[in-house]
Amino acid sequence: MLLKLARYLLLGLVLLLVFLASALLAMRLAIHGQEVRVPLLAGLTTTEAERVANAQGLILSVETRFYSPAVPKGRIAAQAPAADTRVRRGWKVTVAESLGPQLAATPNLLGQSRQAAEINISRHGLELESAAILHMPGASPGAVVAQSPAPGSLDAGSSRVSLVFSSADNASSYVMPNLTGRTLAEAEKALENAGLVLGRVPGASSAGSTKDAADAGSLVVVGQRPKAGRRVVAGTAIDFEVR
Numbered sequence: 001m002l003l004k005l006a007r008y009l010l011l012g013l014v015l016l017l018v019f020l021a022s023a024l025l026a027m028r029l030a031i032h033g034q035e036v037r038v039p040l041l042a043g044l045t046t047t048e049a050e051r052v053a054n055a056q057g058l059i060l061s062v063e064t065r066f067y068s069p070a071v072p073k074g075r076i077a078a079q080a081p082a083a084d085t086r087v088r089r090g091w092k093v094t095v096a097e098s099l100g101p102q103l104a105a106t107p108n109l110l111g112q113s114r115q116a117a118e119i120n121i122s123r124h125g126l127e128l129e130s131a132a133i134l135h136m137p138g139a140s141p142g143a144v145v146a147q148s149p150a151p152g153s154l155d156a157g158s159s160r161v162s163l164v165f166s167s168a169d170n171a172s173s174y175v176m177p178n179l180t181g182r183t184l185a186e187a188e189k190a191l192e193n194a195g196l197v198l199g200r201v202p203g204a205s206s207a208g209s210t211k212d213a214a215d216a217g218s219l220v221v222v223g224q225r226p227k228a229g230r231r232v233v234a235g236t237a238i239d240f241e242v243r
Contacts, residue, residue: 034088034089035086035087035088035089036056036057036058036086036087036088036089037056037083037084037085037086038056038058038079038081038082038083038084038085038086038087038091038093039052039053039056039058039083040083040084041053041060041076041079041083041093041095042071042076042077042078042079042083043071043075043076044075044076045074045075045076046060046062046074046075046076046095046097049076049095053093056089057089057090058087058089058090058091058092058093059090059091059092059093060092060093060095061092061093061094061095062094062095062096062097063094063095063096064096064097064158065096065097065098065099065158065159066096066098066099066157066158066159067098067099067100067101067102067157067158067159068098068099068100068101069100069101071098071100072098072100073098073099073100074097074098074100075097075098076095076096076097076098077095077096077097077098078095078096079093079094079095079096080093080094080095081093099125099159102154102155104124104125105151105152105153105154106124106126106147106149106150106151106152106153106154106161107120107121107124107151108151108152109121109144109147109151109161109163110143110144110145110146110147110151111140111143111144112143112144113142113143113144114131114142114144114163114165117144117163121161125159126159126160126161127159127160127161128160128161128162128163129158129160129161129162130162130163131162131163131164131165132162132163132164132165133164133165133166133167134146134164134165134166134167135166135167136166136167137234139166140166141166141167141168142165142166142167142168143165143166144163144164144165145164145165145166146163146164147161147162147163147164148161148162149161173231173232173233173234174194174195174196174231174232174233174234175229175230175231175232176224176226176227176228176229176230176231176232176238177190177194177228178224178228178229179191179221179224179228179238179240180221180222180223180224180228181220181221182220182221183218183219183220183221184201184219184220184221184240184242187221187224187240191238195234195235196232196234196235196236196237196238197235197236197237197238198237198238198240199225199237199238199239199240200237200239200240201239201240201242202241202242203219203241203242203243219242219243220242220243221240221241221242222241222242222243223240223241224238224239224240224241225238225239226238
């Protein structure tokens with residue numbers, strides 16, 4: 001009786017092991033059945049590459065375009081993942097499309113407004129990648145003050161151009177300090193440090209000038225235009241009333 005029971009238990013164990021092995025095999029086949037090998041897309045046109053990728057259940061995405069003297073224009077120059085990599089169906093394959101060899105130099109955009117620069121970029125078959133704003137005294141407001149690639153470049157690696165524009169309000173601005181109560185010499189020194197200039201000074205020996213050291217050291221500022229607290233830009237002439 002015990003021997004018979006042992007045989008039944010052994011048979012049941014064997015059947016259980018067979019079931020588990022079959023389940024694992026089925027799971028493995030199901031998992032690998034969803035995997036495909038990434039095809040070689042380099043050298044194909046974008047249309048051909050998309051057709052080949054879709055046939056494998058993959059999605060093609062053109063992420064960038066760059067100049068390449070070795071790969072003809074409109075063909076795939078690089079891909080990721082690499083060819084023969086195993087991935088799941090529905091995976092996105094990113095590619096870079098060649099623009100062919102660079103035939104024209106990067107245009108000189110320095111000094112142009114944003115609108116003019118964008119039109120010029122488009123005419124040369126390029127794209128604006130990024131635009132930064134920089135405060136640069138002396139530059140025309142809203143004009144291009146730097147670009148990458150540099151003007152005339154013939155070895156740009158990409159069709160994209162980055163620009164830096166001067167700020168629209170490009171003049172340095174200050175809050176007008178209160179200079180009343182100071183001597184004319186002290187007030188003039190304060191203006192110089194703030195990037196401002198001396199304007200009219202009625203009552204001084206020579207209006208608008210403090211060349212007379214005696215006047216500058218003895219006369220006291222009792223009024224000013226613009227008044228304290230007003231916003232002024234660099235180079236503004238400040239008028240004083242003195243006694």
